[in-house]
Amino acid sequence: MTAADRQALEEQIYAYVGRAIGQPKKSMDDVNVAMIRQWAEVMGDESSIYFDQQRASTTAKGGIIAPPSMLQVWSMEGYPMAASPAVDEQRALHQIFDSFGFTGVLGTNTSTEMYRDLRPGDSVTSQTTIDTISEQKATARGIGYFIETVTVFTDQHGEAVGRQVFRVLKFIPNESNGQGAQDSTEQSGTPAPPVRIPSPRGQDNGWWWQAVDAGKVLIQRCKSCSTLRHPPRPMCGQCQSVEWDSIESALAGEVYSFTTLYHPKVPGYHYPLCCAVIELAEGTRLVANIVGIDHDAVTIGMKVQGKVEQVDEKTMLPQFYPA
Amino acid sequence: MTVNISNKAAIVGVANTEFSKNSGRSELQLAAEVVAAALADAGLKPGDVDGMSTFAMDTSDEIEVARAVGIGDLSFYSRVPHGGGAATGLVHQAAMAVATGMAKCVVIYRGLNGRSGHRFSAGVSGEITTSDSIHWGWYMPYGLLTPASWVAMCTQRYMHLGNCTKDSLFEVAYTMRQHAATNPQALFYGQPFDRQEYDAQKKVVDPFQLYDCCLESDGASAVVITSVERAKHLRQPGVVIRGVAQGAAANMESMTSFYEGEIATTQPMDIAAKQVYAQSGLSPEHVDSAVFYDAFSSTVLFQLESWGFCERFGAHDFVLDGSLRLDGRLPTNTNGGQLSEAYIHGVNGIVEAARLVRGGSVNQPNKEINHVLVTSGVGVPTGGAILGTMDTL
Amino acid sequence: MSSETLNFEAVQIGDQLAPREVPITAALVVGGAVASRDFTPVHHDRKAAQQAGLPDVFMNILTSNGLVGSYVTNWAGPDSTTKKIDLKLGSPNLPGFVMTISGEVVAKDDALGTVEIAVLGENNVWGMHMQAKVQIELPRSA
Numbered sequence: 029m030t031a032a033d034r035q036a037l038e039e040q041i042y043a044y045v046g047r048a049i050g051q052p053k054k055s056m057d058d059v060n061v062a063m064i065r066q067w068a069e070v071m072g073d074e075s076s077i078y079f080d081q082q083r084a085s086t087t088a089k090g091g092i093i094a095p096p097s098m099l100q101v102w103s104m105e106g107y108p109m110a111a112s113p114a115v116d117e118q119r120a121l122h123q124i125f126d127s128f129g130f131t132g133v134l135g136t137n138t139s140t141e142m143y144r145d146l147r148p149g150d151s152v153t154s155q156t157t158i159d160t161i162s163e164q165k166a167t168a169r170g171i172g173y174f175i176e177t178v179t180v181f182t183d184q185h186g187e188a189v190g191r192q193v194f195r196v197l198k199f200i201p202n203e204s205n206g207q208g209a210q211d212s213t214e215q216s217g218t219p220a221p222p223v224r225i226p227s228p229r230g231q232d233n234g235w236w237w238q239a240v241d242a243g244k245v246l247i248q249r250c251k252s253c254s255t256l257r258h259p260p261r262p263m264c265g266q267c268q269s270v271e272w273d274s275i276e277s278a279l280a281g282e283v284y285s286f287t288t289l290y291h292p293k294v295p296g297y298h299y300p301l302c303c304a305v306i307e308l309a310e311g312t313r314l315v316a317n318i319v320g321i322d323h324d325a326v327t328i329g330m331k332v333q334g335k336v337e338q339v340d341e342k343t344m345l346p347q348f349y350p351a
Numbered sequence: 352m353t354v355n356i357s358n359k360a361a362i363v364g365v366a367n368t369e370f371s372k373n374s375g376r377s378e379l380q381l382a383a384e385v386v387a388a389a390l391a392d393a394g395l396k397p398g399d400v401d402g403m404s405t406f407a408m409d410t411s412d413e414i415e416v417a418r419a420v421g422i423g424d425l426s427f428y429s430r431v432p433h434g435g436g437a438a439t440g441l442v443h444q445a446a447m448a449v450a451t452g453m454a455k456c457v458v459i460y461r462g463l464n465g466r467s468g469h470r471f472s473a474g475v476s477g478e479i480t481t482s483d484s485i486h487w488g489w490y491m492p493y494g495l496l497t498p499a500s501w502v503a504m505c506t507q508r509y510m511h512l513g514n515c516t517k518d519s520l521f522e523v524a525y526t527m528r529q530h531a532a533t534n535p536q537a538l539f540y541g542q543p544f545d546r547q548e549y550d551a552q553k554k555v556v557d558p559f560q561l562y563d564c565c566l567e568s569d570g571a572s573a574v575v576i577t578s579v580e581r582a583k584h585l586r587q588p589g590v591v592i593r594g595v596a597q598g599a600a601a602n603m604e605s606m607t608s609f610y611e612g613e614i615a616t617t618q619p620m621d622i623a624a625k626q627v628y629a630q631s632g633l634s635p636e637h638v639d640s641a642v643f644y645d646a647f648s649s650t651v652l653f654q655l656e657s658w659g660f661c662e663r664f665g666a667h668d669f670v671l672d673g674s675l676r677l678d679g680r681l682p683t684n685t686n687g688g689q690l691s692e693a694y695i696h697g698v699n700g701i702v703e704a705a706r707l708v709r710g711g712s713v714n715q716p717n718k719e720i721n722h723v724l725v726t727s728g729v730g731v732p733t734g735g736a737i738l739g740t741m742d743t744l
Numbered sequence: 745m746s747s748e749t750l751n752f753e754a755v756q757i758g759d760q761l762a763p764r765e766v767p768i769t770a771a772l773v774v775g776g777a778v779a780s781r782d783f784t785p786v787h788h789d790r791k792a793a794q795q796a797g798l799p800d801v802f803m804n805i806l807t808s809n810g811l812v813g814s815y816v817t818n819w820a821g822p823d824s825t826t827k828k829i830d831l832k833l834g835s836p837n838l839p840g841f842v843m844t845i846s847g848e849v850v851a852k853d854d855a856l857g858t859v860e861i862a863v864l865g866e867n868n869v870w871g872m873h874m875q876a877k878v879q880i881e882l883p884r885s886a
Contacts, residue, residue, distance in 0.1 A: 066778075067779045068814075069779075070772065070779045070807070070810070071776070071807070071810040071811055071813070071814040072764075072811070072818070073817065074814075074818045075817055075821070075822045076822065077822040084822070087823055088749075095810065095813055095814065096813055096817075096829075097810045097812065097813025097814070097826070097829060098780075098813075100780070100806055100809070101779075101780045104780060104781035104782055105781070106783060108783070109782065110783040110784075110785055110788075132797075134833075135833055136832065137831060138829070138830075139829070139830045139831070140809065140830075140831075141828045142826055142827060142828070164373065165373065166372050166373035166466060171375075218799065218800060218838060218839060218840030218841075219799060219838070219869050222869060222870075224492045224493075224494070225476060225491040225492060225496070226488075226491070227487075227489065227491060227492055228484050228485050228488050232485070233485050233488065237488075258610065259486075259489050265602070285505070285507050285511070285609075285614060287507050287558075289494060289497075289555075289556045289557075290554040290556060291553060291554065291555045292473070292474070292497070293871050294474065294494065295869065295870060295871050301494045303490075303494060303500065303504070305609045313609060313610045315489055315490055315495060315607075316493055317493050317494070323557075328507070328508060328511045343492060345492050345493065
């Protein structure tokens with residue numbers, strides 16, 4: 029977007045900061061057991077205090093309460109949202125963003141404080157204010173702005189019962205970064221669980237990975253001078269021969285160096301993830317994972333024994349265990 | 352070496368754009384802006400330029416930048432591969448071109464949206480199949496995907512063999528941040544940290560926590576290089592290229608040289624250092640200040656040893672003596688480095704090294720600076736340069 | 745007082761909550777949206793979700809919040825009082841995924857009698873769905 033567009037957008041949006049999005053709204057239903065029960069069923073709430081009057085009365089609560097995380101529910105608009113949501117200042121603000129190409133919207137954070145338990149018969153009124161709009165940010169989703177609204181919840185006596193900060197990102201969708209587009213499986217609509225990133229297989233390395241698929245780790249050997257080499261390459265660096273065969277490694281070795289990975293978490297891998305350079309008894313080194321031991325207990329020089337294992341739906345890999 | 356390019360070429364102009372997390376403009380625009388600014392700093396016109404060099408990885412073509420800036424005919428252009436390993440390689444290209452008369456005035460540049468665009472921390476994915484991705488194929492299935500993880504593998508062994516602990520990693524990261532805290536251009540301006548804050552950061556990959564890892568940033572840096580003769584008549588005090596060299600080691604891989612010999616070293620940097628000292632006739636005691644490529648805290652330790660400021664595995668004690676601080680033996684990364692100023696692939700380091708020689712660093716050490724060392728990325732084929740004042744000729 | 749409730753004194757920093765596996769089904773996504781009176785089309789209409797760039801309907805924030813709430817109160821027991829839920833959202837939850845919720849006690853406030861639980865919900869496809877910090881007041885032992 030041009031500097032002029034950005035200025036025009038920012039002039040309009042920042043004018044919304046501090047505005048209430050509309051009049052205080054009284055919940056259409058008072059806090060009631062039917063809605064609580066439906067909520068508790070879906071959420072897997074096991075506590076009887078949410079729907080069993082008799083058992084609830086034996087607890088410190090002395091009777092049924094609404095699940096605390098339900099607070100926002102009492103402010104929701106309900107079925108009209110599906111087709112013709114009410115136009116308020118918040119939607120007007122979003123429409124300004126949309127008109128400048130910031131069509132993406134993503135809830136990123138909520139922070140909900142509960143000042144007291146809500147009980148059947150309580151009546152909840154909510155009022156939402158547009159509290160802050162950030163400066164323009166570059167996010168993983170695309171360029172955008174964070175909008176924070178604050179909703180204050182009051183009861184039938186005008187006493188505050190809770191407060192919620194809701195943070196959304198309005199952004200220009202990043203074409204190359206659409207998670208859904210990238211991972212979706214057209215037929216089922218459900219992405220498959222991710223697997224590890226496979227090695228590309230070319231003429232010089234494909235044979236090695238095919239052997240791994242069959243459960244073996246091979247080491248390339250020069251036919252002319254018998255020097256072993258890994259990773260594979262087409263020519264012997266000792267004698268320049270392009271003739272080679274291979275031997276199968278017994279996968280006995282020791283840890284030459286290792287590191288444990290925590291961040292970023294790439295889908296398909298389990299963290300903390302321990303990777304090591306293994307010095308094999310045959311004399312060559314191999315990078316592989318160390319498993320079957322707490323990562324903090326791994327040491328350089330530790331003896332390890334490898335085996336080729338299936339690590340996910342599609343991947344066979346050598347994995348090393350303490351010997 | 353039959354041809355010595357030492358003392359033939361000089362840096363006469365430098366510039367950075369602002370550094371940010373979101374530049375809001377294209378990498379080409381960043382490159383054009385910074386090249387124009389470096390020329391303005393030198394007091395030269397675009398038409399004076401006849402050579403250009405950048406990273407193989409840069410997305411802005413030399414002739415596109417030339418066209419944007421209004422640079423005329425070019426007689427020399429080149430690119431240097433291996434990511435951050437290219438940084439001083441650009442100086443190397445320019446100095447060779449000027450020394451041999453292939454070009455009279457060379458602009459080197461690097462511009463990237465390293466935060467709002469492609470982030471290196473995202474790791475390799477192998478989505479594009481090339482000979483390079485077959486190489487990454489030896490690591491991807493195991494999850495060894497990121498620059499941090501590759502450098503960590505060497506660092507863990509380094510720490511195992513030497514007496515190095517997190518104390519010296521902290522000292523490196525802490526000192527860089529102290530320098531950034533007083534550099535208004537730095538992304539971490541005004542934000543020093545203490546040991547408690549450092550220790551509280553999330554683990555990235557052992558032994559690195561967040562503050563051991565460089566920034567990801569948007570921005571660009573450029574440097575103008577011409578002959579020392581011409582440098583005598585330009586606006587800024589010239590910065591002589593006393594020595595510059597590249598190095599790749601036998602049997603190395605890009606970032607993952609795990610298979611032969613000791614991996615707790617930086618052999619390519621050893622090779623570059625030996626050449627630079629030979630070319631320039633200088634030795635470590637002549638170097639007054641340094642800008643090391645600090646993608647990760649430990650890489651500064653490796654390089655101190657490669658360049659002979661201490662014995663092998665002596666870097667831990669060397670930095671704990673406060674040597675990298677402004678009042679230390681070797682004030683280092685006075686701009687805040689890539690850990691805390693910005694990550695412009697080391698070219699912002701060349702800008703800072705030139706400023707140190709000119710006497711214009713925002714954190715100029717309180718001593719005479721005649722020679723400054725500046726280096727390229729570690730773990731890849733790399734390089735380094737020693738820059739000096741015109742008085743040192 | 746209910747015997748099912750944990751006492752403040754019995755809970756220590758570092759205590760782990762038993763993980764809970766939540767299969768994400770269309771019933772959970774749509775049922776959660778309806779139970780929270782959230783009729784935004786992306787939570788019940790697959791076409792609307794696809795227009796928003798996701799392959800299927802996805803879980804709404806109120807349901808994520810509710811799952812955090814129930815996870816913690818199921819652990820703490822009926823006499824506990826949830827004071828605050830800070831929720832940070834990551835990748836969406838879609839039908840067919842399995843989310844594993846885990847939690848750890850990360851702080852105790854002796855004056856207030858509250859403990860803080862860090863909750864993590866990770867699905868098996870896209871990783872982090874939600875991270876939460878929950879402050880919950882526990883009764884003291886008599």
